[in-house]
Amino acid sequence: MTISRAWSRAAAALAIMAGLSGGVAARPAEPIGMAWLEPDGTLVLMLRAQDGAGTVGDGMLRYPPRHPDYATLRRHVGPLAVGERVPVSSFPMPATQSAK
Numbered sequence: 001m002t003i004s005r006a007w008s009r010a011a012a013a014l015a016i017m018a019g020l021s022g023g024v025a026a027r028p029a030e031p032i033g034m035a036w037l038e039p040d041g042t043l044v045l046m047l048r049a050q051d052g053a054g055t056v057g058d059g060m061l062r063y064p065p066r067h068p069d070y071a072t073l074r075r076h077v078g079p080l081a082v083g084e085r086v087p088v089s090s091f092p093m094p095a096t097q098s099a100k
Contacts, residue, residue, distance in 0.1 A: 031087035035077045041065040043073055043080075045088060 033047035043063040050056050063070050080086055 032090050033088045034085050035080065035088045036085045037080050037082045039082055043070060043077065045073070045077075047088065 032049075033045055035043060035045050037043055041064070045061040045063070046058070047061065048056065048058050063073055074080070076091060077086060077088060
């Protein structure tokens with residue numbers, strides 16, 4: 001699974017929660033949420049999506065080690081110890097999606 005596809009799934013979940021029709025807007029330098037590892041190895045992402053009109057959607061996404069996107073997301077988040085919390089940067093969007 002590519003980073004773009006994994007991000008698309010997470011962004012789609014947040015967009016649905018927030019009722020956004022135009023996608024998720026986030027500045028690249030600004031984190032879109034936090035990540036941490038639970039003792040069983042589950043990667044937890046607490047992410048926020050915002051549109052230009054003030055609509056906000058928060059989502060907690062849980063990826064157990066057996067999840068097909070786990071390795072891709074762990075690479076994106078970077079080094080992480082159990083219990084440590086780190087900021088999550090936005091995933092690079094493919095050119096076909098960023099032009100929309």
